[in-house]
Amino acid sequence: MPTFFRDLGHALEWRAKGETLRVETWGPDAVRVRAVAGGDLLDGLPGALLPEPPELPAAPVVTLGEHSATLVNGALTVRIDAGTEGRLTPDLPAAGGQLTFLRTADGSELLAEEPHHFWWPGPRLHTATGNGYHRLEQRFRAYDGERLFGLGQHTHGMLDQKGAVVELVQRNGEVTIPYLVSSRGYGLLWNSPAIGRVELAATGTRWVADSARQIDYWVTAGEPAGVLGRYADATGHAPVLPEWAAGFWQCKLRYRTQDELLEVAREYKRRGLPLDVIVCDFFHWTHLGDWRFDPAEWPDPQAMVDELTAMGVRLMVSVWPSVSPASDNFHTMGDRGLLIGTEYGPLAHADWPDKGLGAYSAQVAFYDATSPEARTYVWDRLRDNYLAYGVKVFWLDACEPELKPGHPANLRYHAGPGLEVGNLYPRENARMVWDGMHAAGESEVVTLNRSSWAGAQRYGAALWSGDIATTFASLRTQIAAGLNVMMSGIPWWTTDIGGFHGGHPDDPDYRELLVRWFQYGAFCPLFRLHGFRGPGQVLEPAMTGLPNEVWSYGEEAYGILRGYLLLRERLRPYLMEQMRTAAERGLPPMRPLFVDFPADGASWAVADSFLCGPDLLVAPVVEAGAREREVYLPAGARWTDAWTGQAYEGGTIATVAAPLERIPLFLRDGAQLPIAEES
Numbered sequence: 001m002p003t004f005f006r007d008l009g010h011a012l013e014w015r016a017k018g019e020t021l022r023v024e025t026w027g028p029d030a031v032r033v034r035a036v037a038g039g040d041l042l043d044g045l046p047g048a049l050l051p052e053p054p055e056l057p058a059a060p061v062v063t064l065g066e067h068s069a070t071l072v073n074g075a076l077t078v079r080i081d082a083g084t085e086g087r088l089t090p091d092l093p094a095a096g097g098q099l100t101f102l103r104t105a106d107g108s109e110l111l112a113e114e115p116h117h118f119w120w121p122g123p124r125l126h127t128a129t130g131n132g133y134h135r136l137e138q139r140f141r142a143y144d145g146e147r148l149f150g151l152g153q154h155t156h157g158m159l160d161q162k163g164a165v166v167e168l169v170q171r172n173g174e175v176t177i178p179y180l181v182s183s184r185g186y187g188l189l190w191n192s193p194a195i196g197r198v199e200l201a202a203t204g205t206r207w208v209a210d211s212a213r214q215i216d217y218w219v220t221a222g223e224p225a226g227v228l229g230r231y232a233d234a235t236g237h238a239p240v241l242p243e244w245a246a247g248f249w250q251c252k253l254r255y256r257t258q259d260e261l262l263e264v265a266r267e268y269k270r271r272g273l274p275l276d277v278i279v280c281d282f283f284h285w286t287h288l289g290d291w292r293f294d295p296a297e298w299p300d301p302q303a304m305v306d307e308l309t310a311m312g313v314r315l316m317v318s319v320w321p322s323v324s325p326a327s328d329n330f331h332t333m334g335d336r337g338l339l340i341g342t343e344y345g346p347l348a349h350a351d352w353p354d355k356g357l358g359a360y361s362a363q364v365a366f367y368d369a370t371s372p373e374a375r376t377y378v379w380d381r382l383r384d385n386y387l388a389y390g391v392k393v394f395w396l397d398a399c400e401p402e403l404k405p406g407h408p409a410n411l412r413y414h415a416g417p418g419l420e421v422g423n424l425y426p427r428e429n430a431r432m433v434w435d436g437m438h439a440a441g442e443s444e445v446v447t448l449n450r451s452s453w454a455g456a457q458r459y460g461a462a463l464w465s466g467d468i469a470t471t472f473a474s475l476r477t478q479i480a481a482g483l484n485v486m487m488s489g490i491p492w493w494t495t496d497i498g499g500f501h502g503g504h505p506d507d508p509d510y511r512e513l514l515v516r517w518f519q520y521g522a523f524c525p526l527f528r529l530h531g532f533r534g535p536g537q538v539l540e541p542a543m544t545g546l547p548n549e550v551w552s553y554g555e556e557a558y559g560i561l562r563g564y565l566l567l568r569e570r571l572r573p574y575l576m577e578q579m580r581t582a583a584e585r586g587l588p589p590m591r592p593l594f595v596d597f598p599a600d601g602a603s604w605a606v607a608d609s610f611l612c613g614p615d616l617l618v619a620p621v622v623e624a625g626a627r628e629r630e631v632y633l634p635a636g637a638r639w640t641d642a643w644t645g646q647a648y649e650g651g652t653i654a655t656v657a658a659p660l661e662r663i664p665l666f667l668r669d670g671a672q673l674p675i676a677e678e679s
Contacts, residue, residue: 003671004016004082004097004276005064005069005080005082007062007064007069009022009062009300010020010024010025010060010061011023011024011062011071012024012062012069012070012071012078012080013573014069014080014097016092016096016097017092017097018034018037018038019035019037019038019095019097019124019126020036020038020039020040020041021033021034021035021038021080021097021099021124022034022035022041022625023071023078023080025056025060025073026049026053026054026218026234027053027056027220027230027233027234028054028056028057028073028074028230028233029073029074029075029076029218029220029221029222029226029230030072030073030076030219030221030234030400030646031071031076031191031218031219031220031228032049032053032191032216032217032218033078033099033212033215033216033217033219034215034216035124035126035214035215035578036126036213036214036215037126037128037134041214042213042214044204044609045192045213045214045216046191046193046370046415046416046420046421047191047192047193047216047423048191048193048235048307048454049189049191049218049234049235049237049455050234050235050236050455050457053234053260054230054233054234056073057074058074060072060073060589064082066085067081067082067083067084067085067086068080068081068082072104074104074221074223075103075105075213075222076100076101076102076103076104076110076142076219076220076221077101077102077103077104077107078100078101078102078219079099079100079102080097080098080099081095081096081097081098081100081171082096082097082138083095083096083097083098083243084096089582091222093101093103093118094115094116094117094118094119094120094121094122095115095118095122095123097122097123097124098113098114098115098122098123099112099113099123099406100111100112100113101186101219101221103185103221104221107116108614109511110182110184110186111140111141111182111184111186111188111219112140112141113138113140114137114139114140114141114142114204115139116139117553120613121137123138123139123400124136124137124138124139125137125139126215129210129211129459132213132421133211133212133213133417133419134211134212134213135208135209135210135211136192136194136196136207136208136209136212136214136215137206137207137208138190138206138207138208138215138217138603139204139205139206139359140204140205140206141204141205142201142202142203142204142205143184145183145313146162146182146183146184147160147162147182147183147512147604147605148160148161148162148180148181148183148200148497149161149181149182149483149484149487149527149592150177150179150180150181150187150484150487150488151166151177151178151179151198151484151488152174152175152176152177152178152179152452152484152485152488152490153173153174153175153452153463153465153466153481153482153484153493154166154174154175154481154484155173155481156175156475156477157476157477157480157481157602158480158607159479159480159483159484159607160604160605160607161180161200161484161623162200162527163201163202165197165198165199165200165201165202166197166198166200166399167196168190168194168195168196168197168198168208168209168338168423169196169406169408169423170400170422170423170425170426170451170453171400171406171468172343172398172400172402172466172467173465173468174451174466174631175426175451175452175463175466175485176423176453177453177454177485177489177490177587178190178191178192178198178207178423178486179231179454179487179488179489181224181228181487183594183596183604184572185221185223186219186220186221186222186223186227186235187219187220187222187227187228187230187231188217188219189217189218189219189231189234189235189454190207190216190217190219191216191217191454192209192212192214192215192216192217193420193421193422193423193424193551194209194210194211194212194417194419194420194421194422194423195209195210195211195408195409195422195423196208196210198207205638207583209419209420210409210418210419211409211417211420211422212419213420218234218247220234223598224273224487224594224598225585225587225595225596225598228296228487228489228586228587228588228595229528229585229586229587230586231280231489231586232457232489232585232586233329233586234456235454235457235458235460235489236454236455236458236606237583237584237586238457238458238460238490238491238492238582238583239445239458239583239673240582240583241446241473241492241576241579241580241582241583242444243572244276244277244278244314245276245446245462245492245526246276246286246526246527246572246575246576246579247274247275247276247277247527247568247569247572248273248274248275248277248527248528248529248565248568249276249277249278249279249316249494249526249527249528249529250264250265250268250275250277250278250279250528250529250549251278251279251281251316251528251529251530251534251548252279252281252529252530252531252532252533252545252547252548253281253282253500253530253543253545254281254282254283254284254543254544254545255278255279255280255281255530255544256272256283256297256542257297257298258297258298258300258301258304261280261304262304262307262308262622263309264278264549264655265278265307265308265313266311267549267551268313269311271551272570273550273562273565274565274566274568275311275312275313276312276313276314276315277313277314277315277393277528278308278313278315278316279315279316279317279318279395279530280298280315280316280317280318281318281395282318282320282356282397283465283541283542283543284297284298284317284318285355287324287326287327287328287354287355287356288320288323288324288326288352288354288362288364288379289320289322289323289327289329289330289333289364289367290327290328290329290385290560291319291329291378291381291382291385291386292357292381292385292386293385296373298423301307301386301389301391301440302389302390304389305390305391306390309390314392314393315389315390315391315393316391316393316394316395316448317386317393317394317395318395319382319386319394319395319396319397319433320397320398321367321369321378321396321398321399321401321429322350322352322365322366322398322401323339323364323365323366323367324352324354324362324363324364325348325362325363325364326354326355326356326357326362329377329381330365331376333365333367333374334347334644335363335400336373336377337368337371338367338368338371338373338374338377339365339366339367339368339374340365340366340367340368340401340411340412340413340593341368341411341412341413342410342411342412343409343410343411343412343417344410345410346363347365348363348364348365349365349366349401349403349404349411350363350364350366350401350402350404351363351364351404352364352541353541354541355541359540359549366397366403368413369399369425369426369428369431369432370413370414370415370416370421370424370425371413371415372414373413374570375428375431375436376436377448378432379432379433379436379439379502380436382394382433382436383436383440387437387440387442392437392442392444393446393447393448394433394447394448395447395448395656396430396433396447396448396449396450396461397425397450398450399425399426399429399449399450399451400425400426400431400450400451401425408422409675410590412527413425414426419524423453424453425451426449426450426451426452426453426456426461427452427453427454427455427456427461429449429457430447430449430452430456430459430460430461431459433445433459433460434446434447434459434460434461434579444461445459446460446462446492447459447460447461447462448462448463448464448494448526448528449461449462449463449464450463450464450466451463452490454488454489457476457489457490457491457492460492461490461492462492462493462494462525462526463485463490463492463493463494464493464494464495464496464498464526464528465478465481465482465493465494465495465496467496467500467501468495468496468499468500468501469500469501469502470498470499470500470501470502470503470510470513470531471499471513472513472516472622472623472624474499475499475513475516475517475520475620476622477493479520479607479608479609479610479620479622480607481575482495482524482590482610483590483591483592483607483610484589486588486589486590486591486592487588487591487592489586490588491525491579491582491583491586491588491589492525492526492530493524493525493526493590494521494524494526495517495521495524495528496525496528496529496530496531497514497517497518497521497527497528497529497530497531498510498513498514498517498518498529498530498531498533498548499517499521499531500530500532501531501532501536501537502531502532502533502534502535502537503531503533504533504534504535504546505533505546505548505552505553505554506554507549509624511553511554511556512624512625512660513624514553514557515553515557515560515561515624515660516621516663517619518550518561518564518605519560519564519620519621519663520561520618520620520663522564522565522567523590523612523616523618523663524590525575525579525588525589525590527568529548529549529550530548531545531548532545533545533547534546535545544572550562550565552557556660559661560605560660562676563661563677564636566677567675567677570674570675571673571674574613574615574616574673575589575612575613577613578612578613578669581613589612589613590610590611590612591610591611592604592606592607592610592611593606593609593610593611593617593632593634594606595611596611596614596634597634597635597636597637599635599636600634600635600636600650600651602632602634602635602651603616603632603634603635608620608622608630608633609631614668615667615668615669615671615673616642616661616665616666616667616668616671616673617631617633617634617639617665617666617667617668618664618665619631619656619663619664619665619666620663621658621663621664626658627657627659627660628655628656628657628658629655629656629658630653630654630655630665631653631654631655631656631666632651632652633649633650633651633652633653633654633666634651635651636650636651637650637668637669638650638668638669638670639654639666639667639668640666640667640670641654641656641664641665641666642665642666642667642673642675642676643662643664643665643675643676644656644657648666654666661668
């Protein structure tokens with residue numbers, strides 16, 4: 001019996017050629033794979049998986065053979081091949097220790113590692129970078145016709161990401177969540193926050209960590225809905241979205257004063273329009289890193305919150321991780337080691353405007369969100385300066401963090417070197433508020449984040465798509481980006497309705513875009529109007545934009561936007577049902593058609609429409625001047641135009657009218673939803 005296979009009961013291990021490889025059960029129909037160059041596996045490294053795996057309905061079965069060994073866990077079987085069968089020499093080849101993932105039911109191949117070359121390297125490569133760290137590569141076979149979804153949020157506009165090269169790094173609008181769902185019937189989590197990339201080429205898939213200590217990934221088998229559910233079991237379920245958060249959020253860059261913000265909220269109420277959240281954006285503070293209202297512009301936060309509360313409106317406050325040298329907290333945090341360090345150079349990581357500096361910028365640092373002590377320090381300021389007034393909703397902006405220059409190799413975090421743990425930051429930043437709110441006795445936690453990482457959903461972290469363009473092309477990109485976020489296990493997501501950079505309220509062309517985007521936004525998990533309207537934008541503490549309320553775009557647009565505000569209200573019971581499903585089953589409220597119709601091959605290729613829950617198909621209009629569009633209706637259901645009542649068989653393409661006031665909507669199998677306003 002070869003000595004390089006070991007049966008550990010719950011796991012199968014291979015030790016050979018200076019490498020330790022372990023395949024262990026990690027929830028039903030799922031395994032965790034770890035590999036290290038020499039020695040024992042490393043426990044306690046940062047990752048996305050919960051500390052303990054989900055329980056198994058039945059014990060796994062491990063079988064050792066002369067040339068291979070297998071582990072069977074429900075629907076998933078994993079085989080390790082020694083590569084010795086049929087060889088004339090006893091030496092292990094490059095393929096020695098190669099993994100193949102199989103469907104237990106029929107033994108067919110789901111996914112397999114693949115060596116780069118018959119001689120060297122093998123499917124896993126550990127290239128030393130010094131001091132026990134390695135450039136890690138993990139290679140898998142490519143399959144004709146495979147489609148791949150997830151990986152967080154990206155601006156390339158692709159729903160199916162087969163053929164893409166995606167950097168594993170956090171940037172404004174580019175969000176790394178290293179989880180893929182395959183049309184072949186598996187999901188794969190790259191369980192490492194290391195900086196790197198994934199290449200989804202026709203010749204093979206390659207995951208790369210630029211500098212880390214251990215390969216670590218998780219695989220599960222099944223249809224998309226089941227794969228998403230098991231991912232939530234393994235990385236944490238989102239809580240149920242609070243009902244107020246399913247309403248309308250009003251925002252612009254920016255309301256400069258307390259009076260200006262309150263007047264907008266009052267106008268919503270005077271007009272009888274629904275409003276659940278209004279946002280106090282950046283530069284409301286005295287200095288970056290003070291985390292408190294500037295009394296010159298926000299003189300009575302308690303009175304402001306009290307008035308908003310009486311109107312049924314919550315105040316969301318922008319919280320940045322940046323700490324200016326002018327802040328009262330800068331030197332204390334630096335002395336206590338609570339700021340992100342560097343390998344070379346000073347603490348400062350970005351230049352940013354701050355009050356009192358005139359035309360100059362401050363060299364700001366960032367608090368270290370991977371440090372428990374630093375998270376506690378920042379939360380204590382949020383508690384004393386915001387929560388004390390009743391502010392319970394936080395906008396965690398610029399939480400990549402937004403470095404200038406973006407050199408993660410120079411960063412030193414509490415959790416480890418920047419190259420090894422850099423993608424972790426936004427999740428731990430959200431954890432800061434989650435832990436703090438719960439410690440304060442608050443059970444409803446919602447943060448809006450500009451970046452994210454795997455597992456952030458368990459901390460009540462919503463994601464939005466960052467500072468995006470105000471064009472129809474940008475709107476088209478958002479549909480694919482949002483659906484891939486849903487396939488990455490983050491069920492709370494939104495965009496800046498209308499885009500962020502620019503857009504003039506008096507421009508007829510922009511008004512059309514705003515209307516179409518608003519219609520789309522009404523069916524996103526979160527419904528939020530935001531943007532920096534107008535030309536000549538200047539980044540400074542006194543900055544503001546043109547009006548950005550629903551009445552700011554003329555009477556025709558206002559009538560349409562008002563109608564979709566009221567439609568969202570009518571749909572809130574249905575939306576909350578989807579939010580409960582997301583929390584319980586990991587099934588996102590907004591999802592690609594193939595999640596509900598995996599047997600319909602055509603549905604896997606649809607990137608311009610989606611399902612809002614099981615019963616409503618949404619087909620946004622994303623072309624300027626378009627007044628009709630084609631919509632693919634999945635096979636396996638009968639569909640009814642929610643506006644006209646016309647019925648269609650599934651598996652067909654319908655060409656439907658889409659006047660400016662109408663977004664095409666279809667109801668599944670006779671579902672009854674209050675789309676049309678009651679007469």
